[in-house]
Amino acid sequence: xxxxxxxxxxxxxxxxxxxxxxxxxxxxxxxxxxxxxxxxxxxxxxxxxxxxxxxxxxxxxxxxxxxxxxxxxxxxxxxxxxxxxxxxxxxxxxxxxxxxxxxxxxxxxxxxxxxxxxxxxxxxxxxxxxxxxxxxxxxxxxxxxxxxxxxxxxxxxxxxxxxxxxxxxxxxxxxxxxxxxxxxxxxxxxxxxxxxxxxxxxxxxxxxxxxxxxxxxxxxxxxxxxxxxxxxxxxxxxxxxxxxxxxxxxxxxxxxxxxxxxxxxxxxxxxxxxxxxxxxxxxxxxxxxxxxxxxxxxxxxxxxxxxxxxxxxxxxxxxxxxxxxx
Amino acid sequence: xxxxxxxxxxxxxxxxxxxxxxxxxxxxxxxxxxxxxxxxxxxxxxxxxxxxxxxxxxxxxxxxxxxxxxxxxxxxxxxxxxxxxxxxxxxxxxxxxxxxxxxxxxxxxxxxxxxxxxxxxxxxxxxxxxxxxxxxxxxxxxxxxxxxxxxxxxxxxxxxxxxxxxxxxxxxxxxxxxxxxxxxxxxxxxxxxxxxxxxxxxxxxxxxxxxxxxxxxxxxxxxxxxxxxxxxxxxxxxxxxxxxxxxxxxxxxxxxxxxxxxxxxxxxxxxxxxxxxxxxxxxxxxxxxxxxxxxxxxxxxxxxxxxxxxxxxxxxxxxxxxx
Numbered sequence: 001x002x003x004x005x006x007x008x009x010x011x012x013x014x015x016x017x018x019x020x021x022x023x024x025x026x027x028x029x030x031x032x033x034x035x036x037x038x039x040x041x042x043x044x045x046x047x048x049x050x051x052x053x054x055x056x057x058x059x060x061x062x063x064x065x066x067x068x069x070x071x072x073x074x075x076x077x078x079x080x081x082x083x084x085x086x087x088x089x090x091x092x093x094x095x096x097x098x099x100x101x102x103x104x105x106x107x108x109x110x111x112x113x114x115x116x117x118x119x120x121x122x123x124x125x126x127x128x129x130x131x132x133x134x135x136x137x138x139x140x141x142x143x144x145x146x147x148x149x150x151x152x153x154x155x156x157x158x159x160x161x162x163x164x165x166x167x168x169x170x171x172x173x174x175x176x177x178x179x180x181x182x183x184x185x186x187x188x189x190x191x192x193x194x195x196x197x198x199x200x201x202x203x204x205x206x207x208x209x210x211x212x213x214x215x216x217x218x219x220x221x222x223x224x225x226x227x228x229x230x231x232x233x234x235x236x237x238x239x240x241x242x243x244x245x246x247x248x249x250x251x252x253x254x255x256x257x258x259x260x261x262x263x264x265x266x267x268x269x270x271x272x273x274x275x276x277x278x279x280x281x282x283x284x285x286x287x288x289x290x291x292x293x294x295x296x297x298x299x300x301x302x303x304x305x306x307x308x309x310x311x312x313x314x315x316x317x318x319x320x321x322x323x324x325x326x
Numbered sequence: 327x328x329x330x331x332x333x334x335x336x337x338x339x340x341x342x343x344x345x346x347x348x349x350x351x352x353x354x355x356x357x358x359x360x361x362x363x364x365x366x367x368x369x370x371x372x373x374x375x376x377x378x379x380x381x382x383x384x385x386x387x388x389x390x391x392x393x394x395x396x397x398x399x400x401x402x403x404x405x406x407x408x409x410x411x412x413x414x415x416x417x418x419x420x421x422x423x424x425x426x427x428x429x430x431x432x433x434x435x436x437x438x439x440x441x442x443x444x445x446x447x448x449x450x451x452x453x454x455x456x457x458x459x460x461x462x463x464x465x466x467x468x469x470x471x472x473x474x475x476x477x478x479x480x481x482x483x484x485x486x487x488x489x490x491x492x493x494x495x496x497x498x499x500x501x502x503x504x505x506x507x508x509x510x511x512x513x514x515x516x517x518x519x520x521x522x523x524x525x526x527x528x529x530x531x532x533x534x535x536x537x538x539x540x541x542x543x544x545x546x547x548x549x550x551x552x553x554x555x556x557x558x559x560x561x562x563x564x565x566x567x568x569x570x571x572x573x574x575x576x577x578x579x580x581x582x583x584x585x586x587x588x589x590x591x592x593x594x595x596x597x598x599x600x601x602x603x604x605x606x607x608x609x610x611x612x613x614x615x616x617x618x619x620x621x622x623x624x625x626x627x628x629x630x631x632x633x634x635x636x637x638x639x640x641x642x643x644x645x646x647x648x649x
Contacts, residue, residue, distance in 0.1 A: 122638055127645045128638050131446065136630060136637060302460070302463075303458060304458065305461065308458075309454025309458065310455060316443050317442075
């Protein structure tokens with residue numbers, strides 16, 4: 001699996017060191033290569049509008065991948081983000097017909113908080129594996145959404161103008177969604193790198209036992225983490241409905257697998273303790289460009305999923321080799 | 327010895343729960359008869375195979391997240407190969423699909439052993455891959471199946487010398503399930519390989535030091551899981567007549583039934599009987615909810631909540647055991 005093992009040892013080792021120390025540089029290079037390939041395949045496709053469009057579609061993915069990054073830092077994963085985003089988007093679109101937008105917003109965020117809380121308690125207190133736990137809550141959430149859908153089927157849905165402006169609008173060549181994303185991304189990066197909470201996430205992922213023995217209330221950190229992750233997913237749902245403009249019961253589901261892949265590509269270890277959000281953002285951009293590329297090559301959805309699976313497997317195996325080397 | 331008793335006690339308790347549920351079903355719906363039992367057995371069939379697939383891996387100390395995707399892939403493969411083909415062609419399709427499941431399962435195990443990436447990540451990646459492959463085979467539910475395969479699980483088995491009233495309670499689907507599982511499980515359990523499975527699940531290091539080929543056993547465990555999942559995929563196609571590329575909630579159901587069946591998620595403990603009885607329990611709860619005229623969507627929520635609760639309970643017990 002490790003392609004670096006074939007190259008001569010000194011160079012290979014130096015390359016590994018380099019990859020381990022500065023994971024962002026190879027990622028940016030990969031992104032540039034992908035854009036160049038795109039430009040070669042379809043000359044002239046790369047222009048201002050294309051870039052704005054790519055960023056617009058990468059932002060929801062990047063926020064969801066942020067959820068994965070934070071949970072993966074503790075050695076977990078959050079597969080309920082797709083359902084949570086869909087729920088909040090769907091509830092927002094249907095409630096805003098009758099309610100005040102602020103009330104609709106609060107209603108839309110409620111399931112997100114609830115699911116995050118259940119996830120957190122399941123993982124933090126009962127110590128269920130996060131994967132199973134979040135899969136279970138997403139199943140329950142989808143069921144609730146189906147029941148809810150039948151109660152609002154008569155009233156119809158509409159997309160609030162504000163969300164449509166935020167999701168699709170472009171001002172001076174910059175997508176409006178950046179107004180939401182830039183502060184959010186800055187906050188996540190700051191939280192992970194500079195606050196106590198962020199350090200606790202790294203600590204738990206690195207050595208959970210030691211962290212607990214040094215007096216950290218494990219379940220409180222985990223519960224806070226999963227609630228945060230769910231709320232972020234809920235906000236993504238609102239942004240995504242403004243972008244897609246068609247509420248459905250499987251709106252954000254297709255983003256779940258790519259969000260895991262984006263975090264893994266961005267250098268966050270799925271075993272916890274290593275990684276950061278900057279890499280994840282570039283990972284999300286890479287995946288968005290890759291999706292465009294695959295669409296141009298007319299690759300079917302199935303092949304895309306296979307590719308994402310292989311990427312996750314390959315990158316994880318490669319990172320494992322790099323870590324072992326040190 | 328006391329441990330053995332406790333383990334059997336768990337299964338006996340489950341059986342008691344199952345009987346209580348049956349009585350409850352009869353109270354809710356006095357007309358509940360052999361026909362309904364037949365359809366329960368048919369509904370259980372794919373779940374039971376999914377659970378068996380998960381059980382083998384969990385006993386060996388791992389987890390297989392790709393069970394549901396594997397079932398989807400084998401199901402669509404069988405359905406698309408048999409679509410419009412002759413009845414005899416199915417005789418070739420069935421072993422082919424089973425072999426495919428076995429090989430893909432072995433690939434799972436091989437990747438875990440070779441890359442040394444944890445099983446949960448490898449099988450998650452394989453979940454993506456298999457799901458994608460299923461979509462490539464059929465991008466929408468469709469395909470067909472040979473009539474004799476459909477007939478294999480519908481109706482009952484006439485047993486000579488027994489009155490029809492009893493005959494009616496032996497649906498073919500149940501018999502197929504029992505025969506398939508016995509053919510695989512009993513020889514396995516009695517063999518050296520079965521012992522090795524329990525050994526690596528119990529303590530990998532201890533097993534390695536006592537000369538158990540850990541890597542080979544692990545690969546075989548995943549291969550068997552793939553084989554059983556392929557059985558599940560076939561059962562899915564047999565009961566619906568088509569193949570669907572998007573898997574049902576079999577993954578969560580399989581983990582929940584494994585936990586409910588008394589197999590520790592850490593590995594090395596439990597048998598196959600408990601999880602299979604647990605599947606019947608979970609399905610019967612669903613039947614009861616339907617009989618109570620509860621909205622099917624609400625049923626899905628309750629079912630999901632029960633499964634999550636069971637998994638939480640199982641994790642809690644495991645944690646207590648460790649302390």
